[in-house]
Amino acid sequence: xxxxxxxxxxxxxxxxxxxxxxxxxxxxxxxxxxxxxxxxxxxxxxxxx
Amino acid sequence: xxxxxxxxxxxxxxxxxxxxxxxxxxxxxxxxxxxxxxxxxxxxxxxxxxxxxxxxxxxxxxxxxxxxxxxxxxxxxxxxxxxxxxxxxxxxxxxxxxxxxxxxxxxxxxxxxxxxxxxxxxxxxxxxxxxxxxxxxxxxxxxxxxxxxxxxxxxxxxxxxxxxxxxxxxxxxxxxxxxxxxxxxxxxxxxxxxxxxxxxxxxxxxxxxxxxxxxxxxxxxxxxxxxxxxxxxxxxxxxxxxxxxxxxxxxxxxxxxxxxxxxxxxxxxxxxxxxxxxxxxxxxxxxxxxxxxxxxxxxxxxxxxxxxxxxxxxxxxxxxxxxxxxxxxxxxxxxxxxxxxxxxxxxxxxxxxxxxxxxxxxxxxxxxxxxxxxxxxxxxxxxxxxxxxxxxxxxxxxxxxxxxxxxxxxxxxxxxxxxxxxxxxxxxxxxxxxxxxxxxxxxxxxxxxxxxxxxxxxxxxxxxxxxxxxxxxxxxxxxxxxxxxxxxxxxxxxxxxxxxxxxxxxxxxxxxxxxxxxxxxxxxxxxxxxxxxxxxxxxxxxxxxxxxxxxxxxxxxxxxxxxxxxxxxxxxxxxxxxxxxxxxxxxxxxxxxxxxxxxxxxxxxxxxxxxxxxxxxxxxxxxxxxxxxxxxxxxxxxxxxxxxxxxxxxxxxxxxxxxxxxxxxxxxxxxxxxxxxxxxxx
Numbered sequence: 157x158x159x160x161x162x163x164x165x166x167x168x169x170x171x172x173x174x175x176x177x178x179x180x181x182x183x184x185x186x187x188x189x190x191x192x193x194x195x196x197x198x199x200x201x202x203x204x205x
Numbered sequence: 206x207x208x209x210x211x212x213x214x215x216x217x218x219x220x221x222x223x224x225x226x227x228x229x230x231x232x233x234x235x236x237x238x239x240x241x242x243x244x245x246x247x248x249x250x251x252x253x254x255x256x257x258x259x260x261x262x263x264x265x266x267x268x269x270x271x272x273x274x275x276x277x278x279x280x281x282x283x284x285x286x287x288x289x290x291x292x293x294x295x296x297x298x299x300x301x302x303x304x305x306x307x308x309x310x311x312x313x314x315x316x317x318x319x320x321x322x323x324x325x326x327x328x329x330x331x332x333x334x335x336x337x338x339x340x341x342x343x344x345x346x347x348x349x350x351x352x353x354x355x356x357x358x359x360x361x362x363x364x365x366x367x368x369x370x371x372x373x374x375x376x377x378x379x380x381x382x383x384x385x386x387x388x389x390x391x392x393x394x395x396x397x398x399x400x401x402x403x404x405x406x407x408x409x410x411x412x413x414x415x416x417x418x419x420x421x422x423x424x425x426x427x428x429x430x431x432x433x434x435x436x437x438x439x440x441x442x443x444x445x446x447x448x449x450x451x452x453x454x455x456x457x458x459x460x461x462x463x464x465x466x467x468x469x470x471x472x473x474x475x476x477x478x479x480x481x482x483x484x485x486x487x488x489x490x491x492x493x494x495x496x497x498x499x500x501x502x503x504x505x506x507x508x509x510x511x512x513x514x515x516x517x518x519x520x521x522x523x524x525x526x527x528x529x530x531x532x533x534x535x536x537x538x539x540x541x542x543x544x545x546x547x548x549x550x551x552x553x554x555x556x557x558x559x560x561x562x563x564x565x566x567x568x569x570x571x572x573x574x575x576x577x578x579x580x581x582x583x584x585x586x587x588x589x590x591x592x593x594x595x596x597x598x599x600x601x602x603x604x605x606x607x608x609x610x611x612x613x614x615x616x617x618x619x620x621x622x623x624x625x626x627x628x629x630x631x632x633x634x635x636x637x638x639x640x641x642x643x644x645x646x647x648x649x650x651x652x653x654x655x656x657x658x659x660x661x662x663x664x665x666x667x668x669x670x671x672x673x674x675x676x677x678x679x680x681x682x683x684x685x686x687x688x689x690x691x692x693x694x695x696x697x698x699x700x701x702x703x704x705x706x707x708x709x710x711x712x713x714x715x716x717x718x719x720x721x722x723x724x725x726x727x728x729x730x731x732x733x734x735x736x737x738x739x740x741x742x743x744x745x746x747x748x749x750x751x752x753x754x755x756x757x758x759x760x761x762x763x764x765x766x767x768x769x770x771x772x773x774x775x776x777x778x779x780x781x782x783x784x785x786x787x788x789x790x791x792x793x794x795x796x797x798x799x800x801x802x803x804x805x806x807x808x809x810x811x812x813x814x815x816x817x818x819x820x821x822x823x824x825x826x827x828x829x830x831x832x833x834x835x836x837x838x839x840x841x842x843x844x845x846x847x848x849x850x851x852x853x854x855x856x857x858x859x860x861x862x863x864x865x866x867x868x869x870x871x872x873x874x875x876x877x878x879x880x881x882x883x884x885x886x887x
Binding site: 158181 | 847
């Protein structure tokens with residue numbers, strides 16, 4: 157059971173990160189959030205969120 | 206009621222410091238011009254109510270000469286913020302007021318924030334805020350943004366202005382600012398030309414001034430027909446004849462006369478002593494024709510010595526023990542105790558912990574390096590470095606302007622590529638973008654740290670330093686080559702205001718350091734985690750999805766063996782290195798993580814293997830150096846690739862950039878390996 161639960165979590169998280177990263181790259185947000193900190197990218201971020 | 210305040214001011218006058226103070230955020234602040242290249246938004250935390258703050262790039266005027274000026278003017282004209290907070294450097298009022306005159310011409314609600322009052326006081330300058338308010342007819346609030354002084358009052362005044370004064374749309378100061386003949390021409394254009402335009406304007410006085418000034422952007426936006434342009438030309442010629450200057454100079458001169466007159470009335474400057482200031486004395490040494498470059502190199506060497514010396518090694522050992530030792534063993538025991546299958550234990554220990562841990566061990570060292578680089582930047586030294594490099598670059602046909610984005614590239618290529626927007630010339634911009642991947646970004650540090658620890662433990666500092674210098678040298682040589690071949694053109698002039706030397710604040714340094722560390726930790730938890738899982742999967746199964754005993758028989762092994770021959774002439778033709786270089790495209794740190802997984806680090810279930818020992822059997826010092834040189838120079842990571850595509854807006858140039866850097870990397874690594882062998886190195 158633990159194999160299925162942990163395996164599913166790891167696969168799910170991996171899939172989510174891949175989809176999110178691709179989405180961000182397509183939207184041109186990679187400069188802001190592609191693993192980097194907003195404070196250095198100088199892009200048009202809403203910092204209050 | 207929702208309000209919007211825009212922060213506008215000259216470069217390096219403290220806009221972002223004020224923005225951070227108001228919003229409580231930690232946006233990047235640098236002691237050099239051009240840190241903010243796009244507008245940023247935040248919410249004011251110091252006041253009740255919904256107040257949005259927009260930080261605009263630093264500009265000297267609202268004339269559309271550069272990208273920043275266009276961004277700032279378009280924002281003010283089109284988005285119509287409720288109040289424009291015009292930040293003025295109190296130590297340099299006259300020059301800063303030029304922008305103020307243009308804001309006043311626009312007729313928007315302006316509140317002046319007289320920033321850096323502490324520095325003005327220290328200089329002994331006396332500024333009469335009352336006279337300034339009377340002259341400019343807008344509120345003027347003294348502040349020191351870095352210490353939070355006067356910020357609350359500034360916001361309250363701005364809020365008050367926004368709630369009580371409606372934007373007049375007509376500048377109250379036109380008559381005081383400009384000569385009667387100029388004002389008459391503006392009024393006539395307003396009366397005779399503006400009504401004939403097909404596009405409507407809600408600020409006819411300002412539009413008339415811009416048309417008189419010959420502003421092409423405004424002409425374009427309003428689609429002014431040729432017949433009307435000819436009529437405007439008559440007004441321009443009338444003034445040009447009277448003043449014996451071109452129309453742009455007439456208007457600019459008129460504004461300058463106004464700013465000079467206001468400054469004379471409101472500011473009593475302490476008499477300048479004939480002695481050199483401390484800043485001048487330091488500059489005499491650090492920008493000295495002979496000493497400048499050796500000093501720059503010595504400073505960088507000093508920083509690397511501390512980072513890769515005993516302090517750096519201590520941090521690596523500490524985190525390594527924690528992540529790859531304590532945490533890995535704990536998780537392995539936990540999974541074994543819970544009855545997890547061997548593959549799951551291997552995935553968590555060997556894949557995830559091994560992959561992420563290999564990179565995480567270097568985070569404190571990276572933070573340490575950026576702490577010292579931030580000191581150089583915040584004191585104002587880095588701006589001098591660009592100035593010094595300009596001399597050298599100019600001899601090679603390049604502009605020192607390109608060096609600022611290249612310096613930013615030491616941190617990360619993505620903001621560096623974006624900062625090329627400050628270059629007006631398209632060819633220079635393309636050239637600079639093509640050179641940025643050669644600068645050694647922070648993400649490459651774990652690779653150097655790992656390989657130097659394995660092969661050059663006694664002279665780690667010198668080897669890492671040589672790689673940074675190699676990157677700069679290759680970038681300069683490439684720039685020279687590209688400028689002579691596919692990107693020919695005149696060298697753009699480099700004019701840069703050298704910021705005053707400032708003592709960095711501990712808070713600022715900590716923010717920079719923490720930002721860097723946080724970025725890496727975040728990356729370890731997202732991109733590196735994903736790469737680790739995918740790499741583990743591909744090296745665990747073969748193409749029939751059956752577990753393999755030897756990872757060389759896995760899917761990844763097959764892929765690695767297919768591409769490894771490309772790297773064989775460079776001395777590292779094994780499949781594991783080939784795969785690691787491939788994953789480096791996702792993120793450079795992934796090279797280390799992949800090596801960690803493929804060499805079985807933190808593989809608690811199979812018996813831990815030390816990555817450094819494993820590498821020592823796979824590489825020699827010479828091939829390790831060639832490998833590091835290759836990773837320094839080859840194609841940029843995915844995020845930088847996407848930014849290059851967006852900024853160049855061309856697939857052709859993006860692929861040329863990637864192809865060029867990878868080609869150069871191959872050639873340099875090949876030369877290092879072959880020449881090194883010839884010289885008897887192993």
